[in-house]
Amino acid sequence: MSDQVVPSETNAASKVDERQWVPRALAFSIGRISQNMIRLPHFPEYTRGDRWVFVKDGGWVGGHWVGLLWLAFAYTRDREMERQARKWAARLSARQSDTTTHDLGFLFELSHVLGANLTGDEALKGPALQAARTLTRRFNRQGGFFQAWGGLDASAAQRGGAIIDTMMNLDLLFWASREAADSYFAEQALAHARTCLRHQVRPDFSTAHGADFDPETGEFIKLSTYQGLSAASCWSRGHAWAVYGFADCYRATKDSLFLATARSLAEHALGRLPEDLIPYWDYDSPLIPHDVRDSSAAAILGSGLLYLAALEPDSALAERWTCTAGKILRSLWENYTSRASLEPSLLIHATRSKPEGFMDHGLIYGDYYFVEGLLRLSDPVMASNLH
Numbered sequence: 306m307s308d309q310v311v312p313s314e315t316n317a318a319s320k321v322d323e324r325q326w327v328p329r330a331l332a333f334s335i336g337r338i339s340q341n342m343i344r345l346p347h348f349p350e351y352t353r354g355d356r357w358v359f360v361k362d363g364g365w366v367g368g369h370w371v372g373l374l375w376l377a378f379a380y381t382r383d384r385e386m387e388r389q390a391r392k393w394a395a396r397l398s399a400r401q402s403d404t405t406t407h408d409l410g411f412l413f414e415l416s417h418v419l420g421a422n423l424t425g426d427e428a429l430k431g432p433a434l435q436a437a438r439t440l441t442r443r444f445n446r447q448g449g450f451f452q453a454w455g456g457l458d459a460s461a462a463q464r465g466g467a468i469i470d471t472m473m474n475l476d477l478l479f480w481a482s483r484e485a486a487d488s489y490f491a492e493q494a495l496a497h498a499r500t501c502l503r504h505q506v507r508p509d510f511s512t513a514h515g516a517d518f519d520p521e522t523g524e525f526i527k528l529s530t531y532q533g534l535s536a537a538s539c540w541s542r543g544h545a546w547a548v549y550g551f552a553d554c555y556r557a558t559k560d561s562l563f564l565a566t567a568r569s570l571a572e573h574a575l576g577r578l579p580e581d582l583i584p585y586w587d588y589d590s591p592l593i594p595h596d597v598r599d600s601s602a603a604a605i606l607g608s609g610l611l612y613l614a615a616l617e618p619d620s621a622l623a624e625r626w627t628c629t630a631g632k633i634l635r636s637l638w639e640n641y642t643s644r645a646s647l648e649p650s651l652l653i654h655a656t657r658s659k660p661e662g663f664m665d666h667g668l669i670y671g672d673y674y675f676v677e678g679l680l681r682l683s684d685p686v687m688a689s690n691l692h
């Protein structure tokens with residue numbers, strides 16, 4: 306256990322008092338989302354100084370922008386937010402048949418399923434269900450994993466690549482199985498989760514970003530990385546995806562293996578957080594403490610811990626996840642928001658990919674999970690109906 310994580314607070318009154326910052330952080334976030342809503346011509350991905358860098362078709366991040374609009378609508382009930390969320394969701398809709406990405410979960414869960422859950426609009430479900438069908442085409446039966454890179458006819462090296470980020474795309478498949486009353490989707494999701502657990506979750510519950518397989522035989526070849534320091538390191542955002550993704554698997558199955566995995570992954574992360582609880586971009590960077598942080602990893606971990614807390618049958622652990630998540634999100638609010646800078650994102654000091662030279666900027670997915678976490682702190686009942 307990390308000695309930075311203070312024991313749980315039991316006094317309800319002081320807990321309320323401790324959370325006074327949450328509505329302020331939400332007010333700031335809603336204001337910034339409203340400004341972006343008026344100005345953005347395309348889907349935002351990351352910031353360069355005072356501007357967003359766009360990705361026209363939404364890339365893998367379009368769902369996060371639409372999802373932010375839905376979260377803002379959930380909090381404010383502002384009909385203009387809803388109108389904008391619907392408009393941007395429609396712009397992503399053509400991607401429902403895109404076989405070139407494993408990120409259809411990010412794209413359609415946050416744009417269409419979230420919108421359907423919030424509004425009750427059944428019409429938003431159709432594109433999400435089709436996206437789930439499309440995603441199943443990337444499943445490698447021999448290896449039991451979803452192909453991370455390239456199209457269906459990509460090189461063998463690409464077709465054999467799996468990454469830990471895919472854990473976040475499985476929930477669309479669990480949703481599709483419930484929606485279509487067809488276990489096919491969930492079976493693939495569970496096969497992928499088990500493969501990830503077998504190869505990418507190490508005995509000490511650190512995680513490897515990538516795993517390479519022979520795409521024809523499914524044989525495991527080696528661990529790898531794309532955005533982390535090395536195949537042997539623990540990339541902090543990938544690890545946060547894993548905490549959240551295994552919690553998704555537990556929610557869908559109630560299988561105690563997935564609960565135990567999510568708990569141990571969470572403990573591993575908490576044991577490696579620095580004093581202000583915002584991870585460095587890779588937990589194994591030899592440059593720590595003189596390296597860059599990844600505020601997006603903190604936001605994903607913070608919201609993921611609150612999600613895990615809501616599923617957690619052990620009340621002491623639920624309190625631990627909640628208390629720690631509150632501290633992580635508060636640290637983001639106090640020292641990693643753009644309140645005193647020019648970035649149009651909510652969070653600053655994120656790292657898209659240090660190996661590719663992208664660091665110390667805002668990221669739309671950091672913003673999404675920051676607001677999702679704030680809503681989970683602010684109104685856990687409402688938030689439990691979103692995801």
Ligand code: GLY
Nearest residue numbers: 365470532542657
């Ligand atoms: N899914 C890609 C990333 O986390 O950067």
